[in-house]
Amino acid sequence: MKALVLEEYGRFEYKEVARPEIGPKEVLVKVEVCGICGSDVHGMDGSTGRRIPPIIMGHEASGEIVEVGAEVESWSIGNRVTFDSTVYRLDDWYTKRGLYNLSDKREVLGVSPGDFRRHGAFAEFVSIPEHILHTIPDSVTYEQAAMVEPIAVALHALRLAEVDPSQRCVVVGVGMIGVFVLQALRALGVETVYAVDLNSRNRERAMKQGAAEAFDPAEEGLVERIQGMTEGRGVDLAIEAVGIEPTVNLAVDLLRKGGTAVLVGNLAPDVSFPLQKVVTRQLRIQGSCAICGEYPDALELIEKGKIRVDEHIAAVAPLSEGAAWFEKLKNNLVSGKVILKP
Numbered sequence: 001m002k003a004l005v006l007e008e009y010g011r012f013e014y015k016e017v018a019r020p021e022i023g024p025k026e027v028l029v030k031v032e033v034c035g036i037c038g039s040d041v042h043g044m045d046g047s048t049g050r051r052i053p054p055i056i057m058g059h060e061a062s063g064e065i066v067e068v069g070a071e072v073e074s075w076s077i078g079n080r081v082t083f084d085s086t087v088y089r090l091d092d093w094y095t096k097r098g099l100y101n102l103s104d105k106r107e108v109l110g111v112s113p114g115d116f117r118r119h120g121a122f123a124e125f126v127s128i129p130e131h132i133l134h135t136i137p138d139s140v141t142y143e144q145a146a147m148v149e150p151i152a153v154a155l156h157a158l159r160l161a162e163v164d165p166s167q168r169c170v171v172v173g174v175g176m177i178g179v180f181v182l183q184a185l186r187a188l189g190v191e192t193v194y195a196v197d198l199n200s201r202n203r204e205r206a207m208k209q210g211a212a213e214a215f216d217p218a219e220e221g222l223v224e225r226i227q228g229m230t231e232g233r234g235v236d237l238a239i240e241a242v243g244i245e246p247t248v249n250l251a252v253d254l255l256r257k258g259g260t261a262v263l264v265g266n267l268a269p270d271v272s273f274p275l276q277k278v279v280t281r282q283l284r285i286q287g288s289c290a291i292c293g294e295y296p297d298a299l300e301l302i303e304k305g306k307i308r309v310d311e312h313i314a315a316v317a318p319l320s321e322g323a324a325w326f327e328k329l330k331n332n333l334v335s336g337k338v339i340l341k342p
């Protein structure tokens with residue numbers, strides 16, 4: 001089969017590789033489309049250390065089952081499916097407690113951080129364990145289904161935040177995940193969601209998706225401005241979807257006393273932490289990792305039109321042209337999701 005292989009940092013090759021073998025509880029999915037995630041773009045040059053070459057990346061995919069393992073019972077050839085980006089074990093201590101995203105020895109599709117290498121879906125076929133598959137509703141296209149993963153990431157963060165519609169929220173960083181956090185907050189009935197992003201295109205997009213206001217973080221006096229819009233208190237909830245020191249600190253600074261910051265972004269491994277502010281203002285800092293069961297909800301939100309995804313698709317391009325699209329994304333020449341089609 002053909003695959004887009006990251007051969008070394010910064011260099012792809014579109015080439016012939018062996019078709020994946022499937023185990024007894026796995027299925028072979030013929031990939032229809034696979035979206036390029038920001039984490040793939042940041043991974044390809046080695047900056048995150050989570051895409052050690054050689055690796056076939058790609059974890060935001062959808063396709064059709066073309067082969068089923070001997071012990072697979074609930075899936076058949078021809079089923080339209082998408083799948084979780086996390087491959088987890090069913091017999092794990094965490095999985096048994098409903099926390100499969102934290103399970104030990106979990107692997108992520110299309111990721112190779114050193115302790116595992118799991119080839120992903122920038123290929124004609126991918127092997128997937130049956131327990132991470134999800135049916136795509138008839139009215140949802142393969143392209144739309146490829147957007148489910150980032151939506152599910154957003155929903156997971158909001159589940160941990162215990163959102164209440166009366167809360168006032170800020171989303172720091174409205175790239176793909178951040179804009180879905182914003183759309184999901186609006187779908188949950190939250191009226192006031194502020195957006196913060198350096199990029200003016202992202203701010204404009206946030207306004208179109210229902211942000212109450214979108215701010216440039218470089219703006220002088222931003223914290224005071226948002227406090228002024230919240231009776232001097234600050235917001236109840238901040239979702240941080242970048243993961244570098246200035247944005248983490250901004251998310252904390254924008255909170256009212258007793259507020260919650262959910263950290264989703266994690267570009268930087270370490271940031272300096274405002275300990276006294278967090279303690280004396282009794283802030284809750286909640287990390288959010290990946291997805292834990294939010295796929296069906298995400299698919300339903302797309303199916304019912306409560307989260308619109310089509311306008312975020314920047315391009316659907318042949319997988320053979322993948323390297324050029326990675327380059328464009330790296331240089332910030334495209335905004336929105338680029339979807340590759342084997």
Ligand SMILES: [Zn+2]
Nearest residue numbers: 037039060149
């Ligand atoms: Zn992703």
